[in-house]
Amino acid sequence: MKPRVSLQDSALRSGNFSLRIDPVRNEDAGLYEAQVKYNTEVHICHVELGVITVTLSPPRPVVEDELLLMSCNSSHRASLVETCWFHDRHLDRTSRTFCSWSGAVSILRPAMSDAGSWRCQLRYSDNEIISATYNVQILGFDGPTNPVVYAGAGSAAH
Numbered sequence: 001m002k003p004r005v006s007l008q009d010s011a012l013r014s015g016n017f018s019l020r021i022d023p024v025r026n027e028d029a030g031l032y033e034a035q036v037k038y039n040t041e042v043h044i045c046h047v048e049l050g051v052i053t054v055t056l057s058p059p060r061p062v063v064e065d066e067l068l069l070m071s072c073n074s075s076h077r078a079s080l081v082e083t084c085w086f087h088d089r090h091l092d093r094t095s096r097t098f099c100s101w102s103g104a105v106s107i108l109r110p111a112m113s114d115a116g117s118w119r120c121q122l123r124y125s126d127n128e129i130i131s132a133t134y135n136v137q138i139l140g141f142d143g144p145t146n147p148v149v150y151a152g153a154g155s156a157a158h
Helices: none
Strands: 005-007 019-021 030-038 041-049 052-057 068-074 080-087 098-101 104-107 116-124 129-136
Touching: 052 116, 052 129, 068 080, 068 116, 068 129
Parallel strands: none
Antiparallel strands: 005 019, 030 041, 052 068, 068 104, 080 116, 098 104, 116 129
16 A cells, blocks of 8 residues: 555654555455554554545536536445535535435536535445535636636736
8 A cells, every 4th residue: 555554653652553545445444453562561452444436427616507417435334325515515405406315416507606615425224324425626617607808908807
């Protein structure tokens, strides 16, 4: 896993034996074991790493008015019961262009207002709730509805 894995050497003396993985990949999911030996004592710690993934189709960049599909899934082993999508902290169930099904949402004609923070929340049969946030950037025109701009002669126009 090198060079994505590191220990913080400065924290070892204070008893912090944290493992850092950056960036995390889907194949990193699983059970990890840490063994710390101090004199004659051995301490063992088990940590399970779950991975959640948000993907866009087509991949970036998202272009205004072209179909966008966002999907969300995780390495959790229980059955998926419910998927909810939040846009800028609001549950989006009322918008005319959003269709949600088993971990995915489609935006039929994305607009500049669809850009920003999206959070998918997955609820599983064992009542585990897992969520991830993704920042969606949309290429398009975010200007006045009337695209006529007047500028004085001799000045700059933006």
